[in-house]
Amino acid sequence: MTETLHALIDGLQPAQTDDWRALADKALRGADFETTLVRKTEDGVKRGPVFFSAERTGNAAPQRADAFLPWQIRQGFTEAEPLSANKAILADLLGGVSQIGLHIDPEGACGVAMGKASDLAKVLDGVDTSIAPVFLEPGHDFDAEGFAAWMREAGASVAGLALDAADPRLAALAKAHPSFVIASVDARAIHETGGTEVQELALAAAGYAEAMGALIEAGVSPKQASAQIEVIVAADADIHLTLSKIRAGYLVTRNILEAYGAEDGAPRMRAVTSGRMMTRRDPWTNMIRTSAAGFAAAAAGVSALTILPATYALGRPDRLARRAARNLQILLQEEAHIGAVADPAAGAFLHEHLTQALAEQAWRQFQSIESDGGYSALSGDSAFTRDVIAARQALQKQYESGDRVLFGINRFAAPDLREMKFETGQLPPSSLPLFPAIRLEDAALAGANS
Known part of the structure; x- marks a missing residue:
């Protein structure tokens, strides 16, 4: 087969940028090349129109450890009543979910109403935590020590406490529970508030470095520390940019x-599909957006993936919405076989270019955060926060003006809308109050109705 392919390309000259550019300018008939064909990300990274070469980043995505379950299917649960949450958890585990994400809110407004660790007995009744790990979702104010002790007593070998990278309890819990994921660096807060890809990665790096430093300083080995920290990023419907x-x-x-001497360690990265892209109007279109986002995250090699239900912008999901969210992941794994290929984007000039450019810019911004005191020193007055706010305002203006499209809202809006059932309840708040979440639908509707 290889010999046949080589024969087909014998005699063909490699494409040259200048030759292609001359043909493109001729086709444009005087139109400006940059404004007509060149697109850029919000961080100014060029997205084309075409690349003839790119620096190889190697296999950026990690090797899959399990061909049968290439990434963990983590479903989030927000049912207020513990017994209702238990019913939903058992149904989803039977339907293919492999990890449980618990949103906890003692008041039950936007999560499971639990006040103490003993309440877990109701929520997890009938759940074998040794094969279905339970992870707290970031932003909780739950008894982490009690949760860890209860999970250990229940026979769990893995569990997630979702402590912030700056939490003073980090080191003690990491040493007491070496197989548990102790810290969550929830960088998607930057995405959800309207920040850019580089800003999201820079915050992830700052939080990751702070958590690693705290654990190593307390005597945890670098390799163990890398396994006890989970980075969470957002995945939206822009497949190529999300993947990169x-x-x-x-x-x-x-x-x-x-830098910490953990060359043999492996970053643990989870993706959650974007909340800011979800719409209340015509929520069925959300399934298209989450399909694209889920594909991109899976192809990028995440270790765990959460696909938000289509009713996310309306309220708590019902049985259908949860089922559709988990089945989408099963389709990606068992029908599309996304996990069967190691780093499928490797070698593609567009993805290699975007990956390298985003990584370089993120590293520079991470260094800037570090020079200002690091992750724990971020405040409303910090330069990084001001930059994120400026990015949010610019993004909202693009949707208000119609320069950016949200399908079904400011373009191709369906005249006859079909309702989707959902349960009452509020959305879980941002895990980082400094960066409140926005909804792109609001900006798009404001522009469409003006």
Whole structure:
């Protein structure tokens, strides 16, 4: 087969940028090349129109350890009543979910109403935690010590506490529970507030470095520390940019591991589909967006993936919405076989270019955060926060003006809408209050109705 392919290309000259550019300018008939054909990300990274070469980043995405379950299917649960949450958890485990994500809210407004660790007995009744790990979702104010002790007593070998990278309890819990994932660096807060890809990766790097430093200083080995920290990033419907962003995230976090002497460590990265892209109007279109986002995250090599239900912008999901979210992951794994290929974007000039450019810019911005005091020193007055706010305002203006499209809202809006059932309840708040979440639908509708 290889010999046949070589014969087909014998005698063909490699494409040259200048030759292609001359043909493109001729076809444009005087129109400006940059404004007509060149697109850029919000960080100014060129996206084409075409690339003839790119620096290889190696296999940016990690090797899959399990061909049968190439990434963990983690479903989030927000049912207020513990018994209702238990029913939903058992149904989803039977339907293919492999990890449980618990949103906890003692008041039950936007999560499971639990006040103490003993309440877990109701929520997890009938769940074998040794094969279905339970992870707390970031932003909780739950008894982490009690949760860890309860999970250990229940026979769990893996569990997630989702402590912030700056939490003072980090080191003690990491040493007490070496197989548990103790810290969560929830960088998607930057995405959800309207920040850029580079800003999201820079925050991920800052939080990751701080958590690694805290654990190593307390006596945890670099390799163990890398296994006890989970980085969470957002995945949206821009397939190529999302895929490249996550690959860049692996490059950045690996650089940090090398700096701490953990070359044999492996970054643990989870993706959650974007909340800001979800719409209340015509929520069925959300399934298209989450399909694209889920594909991109899976192809980028995440270790765990959460696909938000289509009713996310409306309220708590019902049985259908949860089922559709988990089945989408099963389709990606068992029908599309996304996990069967190691780093499928490797060698593609577009993805290699985007990956390298995003990683380099993110590293520079990470260094800027470090020079200002690091992750724990971020505040409303910090330069990084001001930059994120400026990016959010620019993004909202693009949707208000119609320069950016949200399908079904400011373009191709369906005249006859079909309702989707959902349960009442609020959305879980941002895990980083400094960066409140926005909804792109609001900006798009404001522009469409003006």
